[in-house]
Amino acid sequence: MSEALSTALALLIGLDSKLVEIVLLSLRVSLSAVAIAALLGLPLGAAIAVGRFPGRQTVIVLLNALMGLPPVVVGLLVYLLLSRAGPLGALGILFTPSAMVAAQTILILPIIAALSRQAIEDAWREYEEQLRSLGAGRMNAALTLLWDTRFSLLTTILAGFGRAAAEVGAVMIVGGNIDGVTRVMTTTIALETSKGDLPLALGLGMILIAIVIAVNAAAYLTKELAQRRYG
Amino acid sequence: MLVLIAALPAVAQDKYIIVASTTSTEQSGLFGHILPVFQKKTGIRVRVVALGTGQALDLARRGDADVVFVHARSAEEKFLAEGHGVRRFDVMYNDFVLIGPKSDPARISGGKDILEELKKIKAASAPFVSRGDKSGTHIAELDLWKAAGIDIATEKGPWYRDTGQGMGPALNTAAAMNAYILSDRGTWISFKNRGELAIAVEGDKRLFNQYGVMLVNSAKHPNVRKELGQAFVDWLISPEGQNTIGEYKIGGDQLFFPNAK
């Protein structure tokens, strides 16, 4: 075990090129996914937060429930969609990073929408009277609140990124863990562990944990700074 | 949204094929050795999706692979009969080995008759790990129990552990449990987490494991990269491809024995 640990550290310090390639791909996939999910999820959360429509409560419950979508189930569903035998097979993106981005986007979209919905609805409760008094309609209010809760929303986005970067079930199925093409940190850890070959797995594991810690620290600091500066 | 995603830069605009193969083949390191040679010669990148044999064939049945390269003759013949493959070629064989704990509770170490040794394992109720995942190795294991006259499905006891895992994880489990397990030699040689395990039985002809390659039928699956896939199949059974396979060694040991006709 300690031999594996020291080999892992050597790989990290030496910036082994395979390691770097894997880490960069992981970041590229998860960052793309979180960007798209934020673009879609934040306005969706805001709309539900300030909107009034029949079935609103059901939508909220559903959205909250979807936060717990198992990644492997998402992977399976996206695979069936993107398979040549499936409806979107003609796109030809199965077993490419694009498919992985798609799967992770679907995975974290409910998280971003549900959490932003909560944050904005809390803010709406505080601001509603005042905003309506000033003559803001629902659309205006939603946009204003999206900006006003930006720090909470940043935390939400970081949460989404953390979830995406750490999952293996979805990217394994839709990416195929192809060497040099769709192999990311989590799938490599799974592969190397199953081979009983620990140094690379450990090295990547340490990087992954470091990323998760960094993301959480960033979220915490953001809230602290915002609180102090803006109140 | 999907248009957005599909527009993300593809990994490379070059020629490539998708080959569905097995986890044990990939983990043996064979592809790392032979694919660069093929790519250098033809400029075609081979992307290997490694699954269990059953899953690999199912993948191809859905048209998601261009070539299948697995080692379960009966399953491959069925695949051909269904019209999903064009033609099957023998490529190479490797062998299975029966791995077991050094303490050898079933007293089979060094044995030469795999069927006899399996009977002894059952008689001793010695712990035995099965892959249980429709893989080539799993199918081979089941065939051996059958040949030994044991209906393992009904006759198994708590000593028989059906794990549903790939070769590596199953070996991990066997190492942790000090159990017997059937493994392909390639995975065993590269497996580092051996614990108290060692080879118990090897060399019996019934442990030989034949690999076959098939181009997926473009008549059924129009998107198959027919020419590129055929180039790979041709290369595998060509003298050059066969030599390259034979040259692959781990620690001085040859793993795969080319036998294309």
Added chain:
Amino acid sequence: MSNGAILPLRLAEVSFAAGGRTIIDRVSLEIETGPSTIILGANGAGKSVLMRLMHGLLKPSSGRIDWNAPERLGVPRKQAMVFQRPVMLRRSAYANVAYALKLARIPEPQRGVLVHESLESVGLSHLARRSARVLSGGEQQRLALARAWALHPEVLFLDEPTASLDPSATREIESVIKAFDAAGTKVVMATHNLGQARRLGDEILFFDRGRLVERASVGEFFSKPQSAQAAAFIKGELPWV
């Protein structure tokens, strides 16, 4: 501002019920230009609900509320409201006032002058760039007044604006309100504070349990209350300075 004065405001037999309780009970009154109007009453008399009904945040359960000129979409509101607790956006003081102007579709080049005037009138010019939510309670309430007044509304509703503030902040707010009143804005303020009512009001509308019980000028109300409830109220409340 544009034509179409929105005053007088008429309430006809307005009731408001919620949760099975009647909070406002068949109130009829008229709010005219001119004298600053105090909505006076004990806690629970229905003052806050009445203010929100008049401002349009709540709809009456029965009865009618009519302005002289109807509210039109796309035209800046001619009435504004300041609440007991100021609610500010996570922006600078300047930006909060500018936000109100933006909602009213005042073109960007014109906003700067109006914002500075408003902040000046409440004595907050030096805090224009400060983050609004870190200002003190009194400063935030002054900012709320500046924001409400930036559009020079015809009517300014105030719902117990100093109830959460300390005496010196209260004094500052009162002087701003007096200045707006002097500048011609109709002030309609709810309070339970007798001293404040005397200091700021010209006329009193006294409410008890959701009903309009008495209406009189400030002098008459305090010297000769006509109703038993009003008399009891005056005697019971301690006069705050």
